[in-house]
Amino acid sequence: MVTGGQPLNGTIPISGAKNAALKMMCAALLTDQSVYFENAPNSLRDMNSQTELLEYLGCAVKREGHLMAINAGPIDTLTAPYDIVRKMRGSILVLGPLLARFGEAKVSLPGGCAIGTRPVDMHIKALEEMGAEVEIDEGYIHAKAPKGLHGAKILFPKVSVGATENLMMAATLAKGETTLANAAREPEIVDLAACLIKMGAKIRGAGTDTIRIEGVRKLDGAHHFILPDRIETGTYMVAAAMTGGSVRLQNARIEHLSAAIGHLSQTGIDIDQDGQDILVSRDPNTPLKAIDIMTEPHPGFPTDLQAQFMAMLTIAEGAGLVTETIFENRFMHVPELNRMGANITVQGNSAIVRGVEKLKGAEVMATDLRASVALVLAGLVAEGDTTVNRIYHLERGYENIVGKLGDVGAQIRKA
Numbered sequence: 001m002v003t004g005g006q007p008l009n010g011t012i013p014i015s016g017a018k019n020a021a022l023k024m025m026c027a028a029l030l031t032d033q034s035v036y037f038e039n040a041p042n043s044l045r046d047m048n049s050q051t052e053l054l055e056y057l058g059c060a061v062k063r064e065g066h067l068m069a070i071n072a073g074p075i076d077t078l079t080a081p082y083d084i085v086r087k088m089r090g091s092i093l094v095l096g097p098l099l100a101r102f103g104e105a106k107v108s109l110p111g112g113c114a115i116g117t118r119p120v121d122m123h124i125k126a127l128e129e130m131g132a133e134v135e136i137d138e139g140y141i142h143a144k145a146p147k148g149l150h151g152a153k154i155l156f157p158k159v160s161v162g163a164t165e166n167l168m169m170a171a172t173l174a175k176g177e178t179t180l181a182n183a184a185r186e187p188e189i190v191d192l193a194a195c196l197i198k199m200g201a202k203i204r205g206a207g208t209d210t211i212r213i214e215g216v217r218k219l220d221g222a223h224h225f226i227l228p229d230r231i232e233t234g235t236y237m238v239a240a241a242m243t244g245g246s247v248r249l250q251n252a253r254i255e256h257l258s259a260a261i262g263h264l265s266q267t268g269i270d271i272d273q274d275g276q277d278i279l280v281s282r283d284p285n286t287p288l289k290a291i292d293i294m295t296e297p298h299p300g301f302p303t304d305l306q307a308q309f310m311a312m313l314t315i316a317e318g319a320g321l322v323t324e325t326i327f328e329n330r331f332m333h334v335p336e337l338n339r340m341g342a343n344i345t346v347q348g349n350s351a352i353v354r355g356v357e358k359l360k361g362a363e364v365m366a367t368d369l370r371a372s373v374a375l376v377l378a379g380l381v382a383e384g385d386t387t388v389n390r391i392y393h394l395e396r397g398y399e400n401i402v403g404k405l406g407d408v409g410a411q412i413r414k415a
């Protein structure tokens, strides 16, 4: 439950990036040696689901605070079952590594989810181009490459974070060179490549739209420090912008948020950098100005911050246009925000958000991670109490959100 009206002041430590950590856990499947991670986000449901999957496959996973050690020496099955995969789509990322190392993998199709149908056709087609024989049977992707994968020139028809990562990992153990063209350029991909390179992989170009991987015979163990979560950072920047006050986001990476920061600055808030920290402040008496945003693959504006920015626009001066180009159904927060008094009209993949003077607390419910956090943000500025139901969505991706917001002055508690 959130009681609105408190400006936020103080320091929020930023956790390691969930969407990098989940993929690096899969990278550990590429070797029989131990891989050690520092700055792994703690107590996240998605991290627990990935741990459950790796343990099911036979890996030894040790976790202590933000440290994680994975040993995929003793793998005893190559099947990722529906019951675990359905909890989190990120588990499709075991496909490339298992196939590359063992020549076979059987992974449940993840199915659709609240934000869209989210097919995995590009993952499958690209693996076929690398020599895999793939059959879809009874909801499972069954991929075989008895003679191993071979290098290929892959041109993705659309930019996909997951397909780029799955193929980059698979190509590390393939025979010959693989080129991934029209690759995704997210910072999490650069960090995954850095981790793989420490394991002995030969990768060039991560962070550009063309990645080249020269296959090696085997990979080794490594130590890697996971980069800070740019979406968590952006979420708390929006929280500070909405409530007013002055917040220090500790151990963040400002260069990973260029598009979001460019837009945020136009709303009239101050953003500064102090070493590895980002300082965000707004005088509560200066109103926020409305802006337009359109989601795009990195380095464009991230879809994972769209709902949070929309929550901010509900109380900005003027009208803003929000256009979602990545997922076909990522406006589930709109009816809930409107129940809190927002004025949002959806037309196709765009939403017009007309700023209102005040939001009013309400009982709300969300169906995905970023939509849930947008409702928490709205609750921080709404009059009265907001109860956000189904907070397990929040717990998938925000480490200790109640504690972190509470420490900077928010009135928030887990019911």
Ligand code: EPZ
Pocket: 019, 020, 022, 089, 090, 116, 117, 118, 119, 120, 121, 122, 123, 124, 158, 159, 160, 161, 162, 163, 184, 303, 304, 326, 327, 328, 369, 370, 397
């Ligand atoms: C990752 O999902 C993130 N998840 C998402 O974050 C994020 O929203 C998304 O990238 C875009 O930035 C993780 O990293 C675990 P895509 P991913 O493949 O890899 C279509 C969050 O809130 N597509 O880049 O699944 C797809 O349907 C989550 O933390 C195909 O058509 O996203 C979408 O429209 C939500 N065929 C577009 O591409 C394919 O084979 C981009 O998806 C693959 C994708």
